[in-house]
Amino acid sequence: MFWVSKPAGWQFSSVMVLPDPVSSWGYMLDSQRISSGQTAGEVAAAQLRDCVALLPADLHPLLVADRYYPNAAFLQATGDVACGKLLRSTKRRVFYRAAPPPTGKRGAPRKDGERFACHDASTHGEPSAHWQGEEESGHRIEVDAWEHLHLSKARQVELTVIRVIRFGARDKKRDPRVSWFVWIDQEPAPLAEIRPLYQRRFGMEHTYRFQKQELLWEEPRLRTPEQFECWTQIVAIGHNLLVLARPLLEAKRQPWEGARRPVTPQQVRRAMAPILATLGTPAPAPQPRGKSPGRTKGAKIRPAMRYPVIKKAKPTPKKRRKSA
Numbered sequence: 001m002f003w004v005s006k007p008a009g010w011q012f013s014s015v016m017v018l019p020d021p022v023s024s025w026g027y028m029l030d031s032q033r034i035s036s037g038q039t040a041g042e043v044a045a046a047q048l049r050d051c052v053a054l055l056p057a058d059l060h061p062l063l064v065a066d067r068y069y070p071n072a073a074f075l076q077a078t079g080d081v082a083c084g085k086l087l088r089s090t091k092r093r094v095f096y097r098a099a100p101p102p103t104g105k106r107g108a109p110r111k112d113g114e115r116f117a118c119h120d121a122s123t124h125g126e127p128s129a130h131w132q133g134e135e136e137s138g139h140r141i142e143v144d145a146w147e148h149l150h151l152s153k154a155r156q157v158e159l160t161v162i163r164v165i166r167f168g169a170r171d172k173k174r175d176p177r178v179s180w181f182v183w184i185d186q187e188p189a190p191l192a193e194i195r196p197l198y199q200r201r202f203g204m205e206h207t208y209r210f211q212k213q214e215l216l217w218e219e220p221r222l223r224t225p226e227q228f229e230c231w232t233q234i235v236a237i238g239h240n241l242l243v244l245a246r247p248l249l250e251a252k253r254q255p256w257e258g259a260r261r262p263v264t265p266q267q268v269r270r271a272m273a274p275i276l277a278t279l280g281t282p283a284p285a286p287q288p289r290g291k292s293p294g295r296t297k298g299a300k301i302r303p304a305m306r307y308p309v310i311k312k313a314k315p316t317p318k319k320r321r322k323s324a
Contacts, residue, residue, distance in 0.1 A: 010228055011034040013047060014032075016029060022206065024203070024206035024209065024210040025265065026203050027243045028240060029051050030047050033225055033232075036310040041077070044069065045077035049078070062085070064197060064200060065087050067090050070087040072152075076157065079156065079157050085185065092119055093118055094117045094152075095117075095151060096112035096149065096150055097149060098150075118163075128145050128148075129144070130142070130144050130145075130191075131143045135168060141195065142165045143191040145160050146161045149161050160183040162181040162183055162191070164178070164194060166179075166195075179195075211235055211239055215238055242268050248275070
């Protein structure tokens with residue numbers, strides 16, 4: 001699972017194991033800063049390749065990511081990584097079917113087949129697979145899949161486009177009625193599991209909220225990216241230690257926190273004192289405080305170095321030519 005966060009003006013790309021059910025119990029596998037000369041897709045592709053290489057050979061991971069990632073550059077960079085992908089897609093994205101066989105006539109053969117535009121139902125045709133069921137709320141849900149499609153700039157990556165229609169949705173930004181996804185894997189898409197699988201992505205938002213509010217990820221006002229990278233790793237390690245300590249401790253609840261509700265990382269954090277006392281610390285004992293000598297006489301304190309603000313412009317969409 002990838003996520004791009006922007007604390008203190010810096011972008012970070014993170015790979016996290018998502019909890020089931022959705023909660024703040026996710027734990028970090030890798031977190032890297034996206035420098036000014038990089039894109040989120042470039043960093044994410046390198047992270048995915050490195051993380052999958054460390055997993056057991058018999059484990060087949062599934063990447064769940066938002067609508068930024070089903071682009072040609074990311075799909076090409078991760079085409080040989082041994083993991084499935086479930087990626088959210090925008091309704092304006094256009095795919096293509098396989099190219100037709102050469103006709104033998106003059107000119108180069110077609111490289112792409114018929115157009116498949118998510119927003120244009122006339123280009124869809126009959127779906128390759130269909131599933132219909134009910135959500136937890138009891139409302140009807142329909143899932144359709146169109147196989148053997150590709151992007152025009154990543155023709156070697158074959159994918160499946162999936163449409164999810166939720167008849168009980170309010171059809172708003174946070175509760176859309178129609179959602180589009182991209183499935184890339186050797187196995188066919190499990191249509192009944194598409195929505196539950198993607199819902200697990202929201203566990204990353206809960207995890208980041210815990211890191212920001214309770215572990216103070218955004219609080220330090222550090223001057224350099226290297227300092228904030230170090231602090232990010234410290235916060236991630238602290239969060240992972242809480243995940244490991246969960247089965248070893250009895251959660252400490254406040255009087256107003258119900259005993260029947262699932263345990264939270266904050267409740268485990270309150271109960272960490274016995275483990276920390278047992279492990280000890282490599283830090284030396286604190287020294288008695290004395291009077292600070294202050295700055296030496298005649299010291300000249302230079303102002304902090306200032307860096308220019310770097311803005312990454314979004315690519316301008318190509319204008320379509322009007323037919324005469």
